[in-house]
Every structure is written in C-alpha cells, then in structure tokens.
Amino acid sequence: MELISLFPTWFEPMVGSGWVVGFIATFHVLASHTSVGAALLFAYLSWRAYKEDNNDYLDFVKKFGLFLLVFTYVAGSLTGVGIWYSTTVASPNGIGALIHSFVWKWATEWVFFVIEVVGIYMIVYLVGKVDKKTHMKISVIFGMASLATMVIIVGILSFMMVPGKEAWFEQGGYLLGFYGDNTFIQMAMRMAFMMTMTAVVGGIVVATIKDAAFKKEMARKLGWLGIIATLIGAALFQLYLHTVPSYALLVMENRLPDYFYPSIMIVLAITLAYFIMTMIQPRTLISGVAGFMAIVILVAGLWPEETARESMRKPWVAGQYVYSNQVIGRDVPGMDIQSQLPIIEKVGILQAHPFTPEHLREVNDSNRIQAGEFITMTYCSNCHSVSDSGIRPLHRYFPEGVTQEVMERYIRGAIVPGTIAYMPKMPMLESEIQAISAYLVMNNDGGLAANQAAIAKEVAQREAGKLAQQPAQPYPKGTTGLVVSMKSSAEENK
Ligand code: HEC
Known part of the structure; x- marks a missing residue:
C-alpha cells in the first residue's frame, strides 16, 4: 500500500482549528513581544539609574518587572506551550517541517529563554540588594537574551512564509532556510512594534506612579517611545510587503476584507493619539484607562496582522512545500523530501x-x-x-x-x-x-x-x-x- 504522512484531522466544530491556533498565537505575540520590548527598556533605565544614581528608575523597573512577571511571563509561557499543542494537532506536517530544519535553533532559543526567565526574577528581586552597576549588567544580559529569543523565532516564522533563499530548495541547510530579506525586515518590524507594545503596557505601570513629576517624565518617555516605534513599524511594514512572495500580495489584495486597511489605519491613528494624550496630560493616565487602551490597541492591531500573515501564506503552511492541509506539495531535493x-x-x-x-x-x-x-x-x-x-x-x-x-x-x-x-x-x-x-x-x-x-x-x-x-x-x-x-x-x- 502506498501511504503518505497524514495524521487524523483535528476538527474543531465551532471556529475551526486555524482560529484556535490564531487566538493562542495572538495572545502569545502580545505577551512575548511586550516582554522582549520591556527587557530592552529595562536595560536602558537601569543604565540611566546607574549613570545618574537615580532610584526612581529602578523603582519603575521593579514595578513594571513585577507586572510582567505576573502577567506576560505566565501568559507567555502558557500560550507558548499552547502553540506547540495546538499546532502539533492542527498542522503536524507543518510543525514537522520546522523541527526538521530548525531543531537546534529552537534548542538555542530555549537556552536564551531560560536566561530570560531567571533574569526577570533577578531584575525584580535584586533591586536595592545589589549595587546599581551590577543591576545594570544583569539588565543588559537580560535584554540581550530576550532579544536573542526573538531573533531566532523570527527566522523560523519567516521560514514559514518563505525559506530565506531560493537555493534552500536545492541545497537544504539551515542558514539558507533561515536568512533572507524577509527575515531581517520582519525582525526590524517586530522590534519596532514590540516597543509600541511596551509603551502601551508600560502605561499601566506609569498610571500607578504617585509622584506627579516622575509620572510626567515616564509618560513622556513612553509616549515618545510609542510614537517613534509605531511610525517606524508602519514604514517597515510597507518594506516587508516587498519581501513576501508575489502571490501572497495577490491574496492580500483580493482576499482580505475591505475593512482591513481602514481598520489598520484607525488603530494606528488611535494609538498615536493615545500616546500624544498621555504625554500632554499625564493625569489622564489612570490604571483603568491604560489597561483598557492596552487591550484595545493590542488586540485590534495584532489580530489583523496575524490574520494577514496567516492568509498570505496560503496555500502553504510552512516553507512553501507543506500545504495547509498537510499534504507535501513540492519536491525539496535539498531536504530529501518528495511531493506526495x-x-x-x-x-x-x-x-x-x-x-x-x-x-x-x-x-x-x-x-x-x-x-x-x-x-x-x-x-x-x-x-x-x-x-x-x-x-x-x-x-x-x-x-x-x-x-x-x-x-x-x-x-x-x-x-x-x-x-x-x-x-x-x-x-x-x-x-x-x-x-x-x-x-x-x-x-x-x-x-x-x-x-x-x-x-x-x-x-x-x-x-x-x-x-x-x-x-x-x-x-x-x-x-x-x-x-x-x-x-x-x-x-x-x-
Ligand atoms: C490552503 C487553504 C485552503 C484549502 C486547503 C482549501 N481552501 Fe478553499 N479557499 C481558501 C482561501 C484562502 C479562499 C479565499 C477565501 C476568501 O476570499 O474568503 C478559498 C476559496 C474557496 C472557494 C471560493 C472560490 C474562489 O474562487 O475563491 C471555494 C469554492 C473553496 N475555497 C472550496 C474549497 C474546497 C472544496 C476545499 C477542499 C477540497 C478547499 N477549498 C480547500 C483556502 C483553502
């Protein structure tokens, strides 16, 4: 009998397996990007604290760090595991393709992730217990480890859209699969939006600052961070569109709902307006409003972005050789893979x-x-x-x-x-x-x-x-x- 590598289909009757993965992934992106962005912000603030011998910055890092520990790290870890579970049943061959090409990359990512998790505890609980210079060093290591997890995962994500170089199909090898224009631009774009998210979520922490002058200063800092990051991210998104396969653009143009672009523009405008408001009137920044805005901006911004990325990959789910329905639809001599x-x-x-x-x-x-x-x-x-x-x-x-x-x-x-x-x-x-x-x-x-x-x-x-x-x-x-x-x-x- 001639059999191919298909598995039982996961049938989710309410929304479909694709959306289950989508929900979990959107939540995960929110948590993970915020943590990585915050890690870089912490490194910067710890450096300022050391240079200016200023305790306020460290207090802020401690508060924000604790918030992240409780929310994004717990949510990020759970949804991270959730992505593995849900994609493994929804797309066994898709995940298989990624593991076959990138198993050591993932192992490396997990090493950095362990450093990250240990790091956030150290950053939060060692404030005031170690000198500022040591704290700064820990923060910098934490920031770099966090960034490393992101850099690695983006390489894998961009492989899902398209292998780094066309030559990968013939020659295989993970460098060819990993690095391409799409990888680097997506990396830069995600870094920008990561800072947007950090600024939005940071607003929740700023809202709790009692000292009016310091609150104003932090609202300003995060406001600028948010505005600049959002504008750069939007510009990079345009560049990013040039690096995706042409048929992906076709799908986007023809198949995304009409409200897609207008809604992205509205989210962008609301985000910028929100940052400007918090900068001009830090008093308006109270916890409830900040929390609400964080949810609105992040969900409204992320859901369409993740949906678009998912739609644009069609008909493939990974590496342009595994179809979304798990059939392998193309020869990949470099990996000894044959079309089914x-x-x-x-x-x-x-x-x-x-x-x-x-x-x-x-x-x-x-x-x-x-x-x-x-x-x-x-x-x-x-x-x-x-x-x-x-x-x-x-x-x-x-x-x-x-x-x-x-x-x-x-x-x-x-x-x-x-x-x-x-x-x-x-x-x-x-x-x-x-x-x-x-x-x-x-x-x-x-x-x-x-x-x-x-x-x-x-x-x-x-x-x-x-x-x-x-x-x-x-x-x-x-x-x-x-x-x-x-x-x-x-x-x-x-
Ligand atoms: C790789 C994912 C994928 C698979 C698998 C798939 N479709 Fe589709 N299909 C799409 C997308 C994307 C669209 C465009 C939908 C839209 O624009 O709303 C579409 C559109 C359609 C349309 C509308 C025709 C058109 O010209 O756009 C029909 C009919 C359809 N699919 C039937 C099927 C049937 C039947 C199967 C299984 C035998 C199937 N599809 C499998 C992704 C898929």
Whole structure:
C-alpha cells in the first residue's frame, strides 16, 4: 500500500482549528513581544539609574518587572506551550517541517529563554540588594537574551512564509532556510512594534506612579517611545510587503476584507493619539484607562496582522512545500523530501491516507457521504469550516441550490488541479470527486445537520448489512446516488 504522512484531522466544530491556533498565537505575540520590548527598556533605565544614581528608575523597573512577571511571563509561557499543542494537532506536517530544519535553533532559543526567565526574577528581586552597576549588567544580559529569543523565532516564522533563499530548495541547510530579506525586515518590524507594545503596557505601570513629576517624565518617555516605534513599524511594514512572495500580495489584495486597511489605519491613528494624550496630560493616565487602551490597541492591531500573515501564506503552511492541509506539495531535493501529489494522483486520497477508516477506503453507495466528509475534513477543513461559524465556511462559497453536476465540474476543474492560486492542488479519483461533491451539495442545502443525518443513515444501513454485502455498484452517470434520492435534483440538472 502506498501511504503518505497524514495524521487524523483535528476538527474543531465551532471556529475551526486555524482560529484556535490564531487566538493562542495572538495572545502569545502580545505577551512575548511586550516582554522582549520591556527587557530592552529595562536595560536602558537601569543604565540611566546607574549613570545618574537615580532610584526612581529602578523603582519603575521593579514595578513594571513585577507586572510582567505576573502577567506576560505566565501568559507567555502558557500560550507558548499552547502553540506547540495546538499546532502539533492542527498542522503536524507543518510543525514537522520546522523541527526538521530548525531543531537546534529552537534548542538555542530555549537556552536564551531560560536566561530570560531567571533574569526577570533577578531584575525584580535584586533591586536595592545589589549595587546599581551590577543591576545594570544583569539588565543588559537580560535584554540581550530576550532579544536573542526573538531573533531566532523570527527566522523560523519567516521560514514559514518563505525559506530565506531560493537555493534552500536545492541545497537544504539551515542558514539558507533561515536568512533572507524577509527575515531581517520582519525582525526590524517586530522590534519596532514590540516597543509600541511596551509603551502601551508600560502605561499601566506609569498610571500607578504617585509622584506627579516622575509620572510626567515616564509618560513622556513612553509616549515618545510609542510614537517613534509605531511610525517606524508602519514604514517597515510597507518594506516587508516587498519581501513576501508575489502571490501572497495577490491574496492580500483580493482576499482580505475591505475593512482591513481602514481598520489598520484607525488603530494606528488611535494609538498615536493615545500616546500624544498621555504625554500632554499625564493625569489622564489612570490604571483603568491604560489597561483598557492596552487591550484595545493590542488586540485590534495584532489580530489583523496575524490574520494577514496567516492568509498570505496560503496555500502553504510552512516553507512553501507543506500545504495547509498537510499534504507535501513540492519536491525539496535539498531536504530529501518528495511531493506526495503523485502518490495521491495514482491511488486516490482515501487509499493514500493512513488513517482512512477501513470501510471508507473505496467509495460505494453505502458510504458516499461519509467518504465525502472524510475527504472534506482531510483536504479542506484546515482552511474552511463546514459549519456556519468559523473560518471561511464552505457553504458561503457555493451558490444556493448548487447541483451535484455543477459541484463535480467545479471540483474537477478548479480544486483537483489547483487552479486557484491560494488553494492547494488536491488530487482525487473520479469516485472521490463524486463523494466530496455529494457531501458538499448536501452541506450547502441542509448544513451540517443534513450531512450528519445522511451519515447516520449510511452507518445504519451498513450495520444492518444490507448494502455491505452487495458489491460496490458502478456510479450511474449524471445521477448522484443518495443525494438524488434525497433532493431529487435530477430534474434540476436538465
Ligand atoms: C490552503 C487553504 C485552503 C484549502 C486547503 C482549501 N481552501 Fe478553499 N479557499 C481558501 C482561501 C484562502 C479562499 C479565499 C477565501 C476568501 O476570499 O474568503 C478559498 C476559496 C474557496 C472557494 C471560493 C472560490 C474562489 O474562487 O475563491 C471555494 C469554492 C473553496 N475555497 C472550496 C474549497 C474546497 C472544496 C476545499 C477542499 C477540497 C478547499 N477549498 C480547500 C483556502 C483553502
């Protein structure tokens, strides 16, 4: 038997697995970027404290550090683990691709991360217990270790979009995969936005400062930091767009919702206005407002950014060779990796998938809808939900009352050969095309419930052994087996 490396699909019925990963990742970016940005700010403030022999700065570092320890470090660590868990089940081959190329990079990152975690404790609890010069040194080491974690992870993130150099496909090797224009510009852009986040979250700490003069000074400092970082970040975003593959831009232009750009602009304007307000009127900076603004700015700014990055990668999830639906769609001689498409073309997806239930390996009248469901889950559900909610619900893309015949033509003409740039090539045997079409038509008509009812019927029939003992019947041309009997669309087809 010819099998490919597919795993059971993680089906999340409410929002889809993609969004679960998205929620966790957005939260993680928020926590991790804020910590790294703050680490650099701490190094600077500790240096000022040492140079000017000023205790106020250290008090601020201690307060902000404690806040980070409780919130971002706990949240960051939990969501970090959450990303591993959720991506491993949502995208096993995608994660596999990253691990095969970057396992030592990740090990290195974790070394820095341990330094970071120990460092934040030292920074917070050694204020006043060690001299200012030692504290400054600790802060600088902490800042550098934090930055190192970010630099490494950005290399891996940018590989997800596109390997550093084209030569990587032929030659492999992690340097070629890691370093490219996209890596460096993304690094710079993230550093800028990291400082924006630090300034926004820092506002929560500034709000608690009692001494009016010092509060004003810190509000000014963070305000400037925020304004400059935001403007630089926005400019770098424009540059960044030049380093992504051209079809990614196509997806962005055509496929992001209309409100995407305006909403980014509004978030940008609100962010700048907020910083300016806190600089001019530090009194307005009270904890409640600062906390609220932090959530608004960060979530409203990050969610679209992470969604865009995710959409732009389509149809790939990693390295431009692992499709979002986990099929490996391209040869990578440098890594000894072969495309799985030829095998699927030869034996069909049901035979090639190691986890296809035995009774679905061949499509017949007693399993058609179920086989169609299995194919939809395998091929489509990473990017499309089959229910009403969640990510790109499939039924929205088909006209109401679509017939089996039209559906088959679409699957055969557009989906199988992969003619739509942002979707993978998805080879299917003729019997599989009929099965997925039958499932999708039913999904379009009656939603998930209709499919589940039909599947229950198939299972009951099979169990009663009525159809199971009959040889699989040839599929009559122009009709649709179960679907026809249920919605008698034979007339409609005429
Ligand atoms: C790599 C992710 C991915 C996979 C896998 C995928 N799609 Fe899509 N599909 C997309 C994206 C992205 C769009 C554009 C959606 C939008 O603009 O809202 C899309 C759009 C569509 C459309 C609208 C047609 C068009 O011209 O834009 C249909 C129909 C569709 N998908 C069906 C399917 C079916 C059926 C499957 C499984 C056999 C599937 N897709 C698998 C990502 C995917």
